[in-house]
Amino acid sequence: MITERRHDPYGAVHKGIRAAHMRCLVAIGAADAASDAQIARLVAEINEHLAMCGTHLEDENAVLHVALDARRPGATAHAAEDHDDHLASFAELKALLSPLAAAAPGNRAPVLAALYRRFGRFVADDLLHMEHEEHVLLPDLQAAFTDEELRELEGRIVATIPPEHMVLFLDAMLEAMPKADGTAMLDAMRAGMPPAAYAALMQAVEDRRRGRTSMAHAA
Ligand SMILES: [Fe+2]
Numbered sequence: 001m002i003t004e005r006r007h008d009p010y011g012a013v014h015k016g017i018r019a020a021h022m023r024c025l026v027a028i029g030a031a032d033a034a035s036d037a038q039i040a041r042l043v044a045e046i047n048e049h050l051a052m053c054g055t056h057l058e059d060e061n062a063v064l065h066v067a068l069d070a071r072r073p074g075a076t077a078h079a080a081e082d083h084d085d086h087l088a089s090f091a092e093l094k095a096l097l098s099p100l101a102a103a104a105p106g107n108r109a110p111v112l113a114a115l116y117r118r119f120g121r122f123v124a125d126d127l128l129h130m131e132h133e134e135h136v137l138l139p140d141l142q143a144a145f146t147d148e149e150l151r152e153l154e155g156r157i158v159a160t161i162p163p164e165h166m167v168l169f170l171d172a173m174l175e176a177m178p179k180a181d182g183t184a185m186l187d188a189m190r191a192g193m194p195p196a197a198y199a200a201l202m203q204a205v206e207d208r209r210r211g212r213t214s215m216a217h218a219a
């Protein structure tokens with residue numbers, strides 16, 4: 001049976017977030033507490049990741065939740081509670097990153113272990129949260145809005161993402177989706193952007209990937 005494929009504003013970005021969650025979790029677990037370079041790089045990576053997750057949460061609150069609640073009052077209540085929990089997680093994780101960055105090498109291991117456990121709990125919470133959004137909120141969104149309206153809402157979100165965060169989203173999403181889907185997404189982006197801005201964005205994504213590869217080879 002062929003069912004009509006509706007627009008899904010969660011699909012690509014949630015794949016990217018899931019992939020980046022896993023990469024960060026592994027990076028925390030594998031970091032050498034005695035290595036200044038690895039710890040500095042890890043703290044920067046987790047801070048960037050939390051910034052990306054925070055942007056995603058704020059965009060959902062400001063655009064998707066506002067729009068859905070206007071047509072289905074109360075539909076986003078559970079997801080909004082999850083978002084509040086996530087904000088608490090961001091604060092607790094940042095409260096571990098600062099002492100990790102400042103600690104002498106011999107004092108880092110317990111902070112690193114606490115970060116690993118707390119980040120793992122956040123990932124577990126967010127995996128359930130994203131499943132709720134995809135399983136409960138998405139059918140509500142698709143029932144309340146046409147695909148054209150959903151694309152317009154998604155476009156509003158994309159338009160507000162600053163370039164430095166767009167690099168993080170693209171880097172995460174492109175490695176997490178089939179190549180053909182990534183190509184289609186980039187083609188659509190290129191069509192809506194000035195050529196120089198698109199080229200600069202893709203160069204930043206490439207630089208970020210290359211930096212990660214060279215770090216992995218140096219380790
Ligand atoms: Fe969310």
Ligand SMILES: [Fe+2]
Binds near residue numbers: 010014130
């Ligand atoms: Fe989400």
